[in-house]
Amino acid sequence: MSSSGIASLRQLASVINSAIDTIENAYSDASLDFPSLEAPHFNSTDPEEALLQDSTVSSAVLNIIAAASQLSATVTSPVASALNAAxxxxxxxxxxxxxxxxxxxxxxxxxxxxxxxxxxxxxxxxxxxxxxxxxxxxxxxxxxxxxxxxxxxxxxxxxxxxxxxxxxVLYEKRSERLVGTNGATAFLELVTDEIFKSMAYLTETLLDRKEGEIPFNRAFGTDQVMFDWLHRPENAWRLQRFGLGMAGTAMTETNDALFTGFEWSSLPAGSVLVDVGGGIGNTAMTIAQKNPSLRVVVQDLEHQVALGKLHWEQSFPAHVKNQMVEFQGLNFFDPQPVKNASIFMVRYVLHDWNDARAAQLLRRLREAAQPTTRLVVIEKIVALASSVSSGEEEAIPGAARPSAPAPLLPNWGVASTEAYFYDMAVYSVMGSGARTLGNFIDLFAEGGWKLVKVYHCSGSQLSHIVGVPI
The missing domain is CATH 1.10.10.10 (Winged helix-like DNA-binding domain superfamily/Winged helix DNA-binding domain)
Known part of the structure; x- marks a missing residue:
């Protein structure tokens, strides 16, 4: 190996050692021991686990994961690496x-x-x-x-x-085994079942392209979209697992991540926050609990908002009693009925739809928007693996984000792989996926909005992407 190759190995080792020093100092200052891999339990609220969410510690962890992976890839036989990955x-x-x-x-x-x-x-x-x-x-x-x-x-x-x-109990009551869990297991089973089976047909779908067909259709022998397929009576248990699994994704977020982005508290009293496709309105509720002067409209399909009303009555009854929250059954591709929105919030929705359908959704919001209305899309923004910038991040306030130190891949490589797995997963079952910043700029414009600001939320892979009407 050339001396430059050895130098690269030394650099990677140095990144790891420096990051370990950072973590050691943080745990020493807190009089805590770093969690052991051999521990037979996990509780995210334990002080040792909670400290991993500290920004300094989490940055060091990113460097270790990225450097260790890149170091392993560098020294492992390429044949072994390729076959192991396969x-x-x-x-x-x-x-x-x-x-x-x-x-x-x-x-x-x-x-x-x-x-x-x-x-x-x-x-x-x-x-x-x-x-x-x-x-x-x-x-x-x-x-x-x-x-x-x-x-x-x-x-x-x-x-x-x-x-x-x-x-x-789990064996005796199989249909209820995931009910009451934190959702992590449900999400794992969703990924290793519907998504795994769909991705197995990726190559066939790409080689033998049929208009509108996605891997999910081949895997499960249906021409329905996944959401319709899940609502078949025989798939009731899968639908239950899907809902629980989506709730389980919250385990990857810190409790206050939602408040490290868009400044919800800056909205004047009486401002109208419309949670578009908001399910039971849990995200809007979290915002309103800290900002009780906000009026909230939760929009989703009828069965979802019916559950949402019950959820709010149990968890935030004051807002219901004070008539500060409204529940609207709505297909978000239909005309938007709220004409006085201060904020249209679209969280974890656009990734489910291809560009044409996502732009249609945004156009419906634009048609109902006032000049002062703001669009807040909450999604993952996929970072490029290239060290060459497109220049788009520099043009949008807040869009630029730190790049990993050399010689790491600029997006931290394997340390950020969850976002890329997620992108492929959504494509396999919905035919859409996550988007880069450039994709969002184009999509906003197609939907009648100009992307003007980005907040990369601390403790989260989600970003708050802000648009104004064109």
Whole structure:
């Protein structure tokens, strides 16, 4: 290897060492110990876990993940790297099986000493030898621990998937096993089922293109869009899992991330916040609880807003009693009925629709907007992997974001991979996906809006993208 190659390895090692020093100092100052991978439990509110959300610590963590991955990619045989990447579907398959077989809950009851594969396999009447092989693959990827031959225990990563119920209850009441959970397991199963199966047909869909067809259609033998397909009676359990899984994505956000972007408190009393496609209006409620002078309109399909009204009556009854919140059943591709909106908030909606449909939605909002109305789109903005800037970030206030230190990839590489997985996932099941800043600029213009500001929220992968009427 050339000296420049060795120099690159040294640089990567230096990035890792410097980041470890930063983390060590932060934990030492807080008189805390860094969480152990071997810990058989996980609680995001534990002080040791909460400190990982500190901006200084989280930045150091990004550098470690990016540098360690790039270092590994540099020194590993390219053939081995390519073939290992091609076979990562085995991890996905085994993760879903472990979740559906309630392995985490069985191991939680067994404690740190672990449980033999024959006892793990017994409730589902599976082959203990294969269960051991499956869990050994996961343990090799640092999910679960093999504490002695064929005996397995939870670790900090597997514990994230704990449904919080006894394993025997989960087996007896299978249709209710995800109800009451934090949603992390539901999201994992959604990813390793509908999305995984859809992505398996990506190549066929690209090679044999049919107008309007996406991988999901081939995987499940339907011409329906996923949302319609989920509402079939036979898919009731999948629909339940989808809803719980979407709620589970909140675990990736810090509690106050929503308030590190657009300045909701700057809105005058009586301002009207319209939560477009807002489901039960949970995001709007979070904003209104801190800003009770805001009037809120929650818009979604009839069954969703009916659930939303119940949710608000239970969780924020004062706003309901004071008639400061309204619930409107609406297809957001239809004309927008609210003509006095201060803010149209569109959170986690546009990624579900291709550019033509997303622009149609935005045009409906533009038709109803006043000159002072603001559009706030809350979505992930996909960063480029190129070190060459498009120049668009410099032109939009707030859009520029830090770049990883050399010799890391400018977008922190594998450390930011969740956003790119998400992009592919949404494409596979909806035919759309996440967008770059340039994509958003074009989409806003097509919908009658000018993108004027971006807030990259601390503790979140979501950004608040602000537009004004053209």
């Amino acid at each position: 076979q990562m579907f085995n991890v996905s398959s085994c993760l879903r099986a472990a979740s559906e077989l309630n392995v985490v809950e069985l191991l939680r009851a067994a404690g740190p000493e672990g449980l033999h594969a024959k006892d793990i396999a017994a409730p589902s009447k599976n082959d203990p030898a294969f269960i051991a092989r499956m869990l050994r693959l996961l343990a090799t990827h640092n999910i679960f621990r093999e504490v002695k031959p064929n005996v397995f225990a939870n670790n900090r990563i597997s514990a994230v998937l704990d449904k919080g119920k006894p394993a025997n």
